[in-house]
Amino acid sequence: MALAVGMRVLTRSLLRPWVRGPGATPGRTGPVAGGGDCVRCFGSPRVLVEPDPAAGFAVMKMRNPPVNSLSLEFLTEMLISLEKLESDKAFHAIIITSDCPGIFSAGLDLKEMCGRDPTHYAEYWKAVQELWLRFYLSHLVVISAINGVSPAGGCLLALSSDYRVLADNPKYAIGLNETLLGIVAPFWFKDTLVNTVGHRVAERALQLGLLFPPAEALRVGMVDQVVPEDQVQSAARSVLAQWLAIPGHARQLTKTLMRKPTADRLLKERDADIQNFVRFISRDAIQKALRTYLEKLKQKKS
Ligand SMILES: CCCC/C=C/CC(=O)SCCNC(=O)CCNC(=O)[C@H](O)C(C)(C)COP(=O)(O)OP(=O)(O)OC[C@H]1O[C@@H](n2cnc3c(N)ncnc32)[C@H](O)[C@@H]1OP(=O)(O)O
Numbered sequence: 503m504a505l506a507v508g509m510r511v512l513t514r515s516l517l518r519p520w521v522r523g524p525g526a527t528p529g530r531t532g533p534v535a536g537g538g539d540c541v542r543c544f545g546s547p548r549v550l551v552e553p554d555p556a557a558g559f560a561v562m563k564m565r566n567p568p569v570n571s572l573s574l575e576f577l578t579e580m581l582i583s584l585e586k587l588e589s590d591k592a593f594h595a596i597i598i599t600s601d602c603p604g605i606f607s608a609g610l611d612l613k614e615m616c617g618r619d620p621t622h623y624a625e626y627w628k629a630v631q632e633l634w635l636r637f638y639l640s641h642l643v644v645i646s647a648i649n650g651v652s653p654a655g656g657c658l659l660a661l662s663s664d665y666r667v668l669a670d671n672p673k674y675a676i677g678l679n680e681t682l683l684g685i686v687a688p689f690w691f692k693d694t695l696v697n698t699v700g701h702r703v704a705e706r707a708l709q710l711g712l713l714f715p716p717a718e719a720l721r722v723g724m725v726d727q728v729v730p731e732d733q734v735q736s737a738a739r740s741v742l743a744q745w746l747a748i749p750g751h752a753r754q755l756t757k758t759l760m761r762k763p764t765a766d767r768l769l770k771e772r773d774a775d776i777q778n779f780v781r782f783i784s785r786d787a788i789q790k791a792l793r794t795y796l797e798k799l800k801q802k803k804s
Pocket residue numbers: 568569571605607608609610611612613651653654655656679680683685686687688779782783796799800802803
């Protein structure tokens with residue numbers, strides 16, 4: 503409920519210029535790759551959308567510095583931008599990438615899961631579920647141009663897309679590392695990974711909390727392509743051409759056929775999954791583990 507209200511308010515306040523249409527008042531302007539201003543860009547404080555309606559796609563850039571952690575506000579803004587693009591017939595695809603150097607996304611925001619009350623945990627988890635459901639089932643082609651490290655929730659976001667291009671930098675590891683934090687990836691994180699890399703690879707990766715460097719990620723099928731760092735965006739654009747050449751209705755129905763059973767598992771148990779999360783995350787031992795982990799991240803600097 504709170505999420506729905508939040509989304510309505512944000513939609514009205516942040517995206518109005520685009521709602522009037524690309525031919526009318528331009529949206530927010532900003533620098534784009536290759537120089538110049540992007541007169542049609544729109545978005546919100548944490549999500550910049552660079553639309554190319556003539557080519558049928560938009561680039562969604564995550565910019566929630568320093569690490570694109572998926573806070574409640576950030577999740578909400580991403581959902582709004584996705585909804586906007588989905589409801590505009592000019593768009594058939596999005597490329598999701600990061601505006602934070604070296605980081606695709608650090609995953610769920612640990613501060614949303616630490617030292618808060620059960621109502622907050624429930625609201626947050628519902629937003630996390632919603633993000634996954636919407637990206638996983640989007641009728642748009644979703645390509646991830648992964649230009650940084652992407653642990654846990656960052657990896658889940660990438661796994662929810664249809665195709666993943668990863669920059670070839672040994673620092674850009676990707677994986678579901680929840681066990682390293684002393685927490686357990688929920689069944690729908692696990693299902694998404696199994697659907698991508700198969701049962702055996704997922705079983706080992708999940709138990710050990712493995713973060714795969716690019717060559718390994720490619721080998722196990724966690725990503726589809728590894729390219730030199732300066733070619734991630736162009737490679738994502740190139741691959742889009744192949745996806746967009748397929749008749750849209752056939753591709754969309756096939757995507758639904760492949761993914762709906764996995765999404766339905768969560769949809770059927772959504773409230774129970776929220777209750778489980780709230781119970782689990784509220785435990786003293788889990789709160790202590792998260793605090794210790796956050797502390798370790800801070801100490802790393804000194
Ligand atoms: C049933 C329960 C299931 C719950 C499922 C959870 C899934 C998740 O996604 S849990 C989150 C898992 N994420 C991680 O383990 C990543 C943690 N972060 C890192 O490893 C590193 O930050 C990085 C490799 C992403 C980046 O390293 P870098 O050296 O560039 O930056 P840092 O100095 O480490 O961080 C800067 C700043 O950001 C804070 N931060 C980092 N990650 C998170 C996060 N996930 N949530 C909130 N805040 C985060 C970090 O503490 C630093 O903060 P300060 O500047 O205040 O010290």
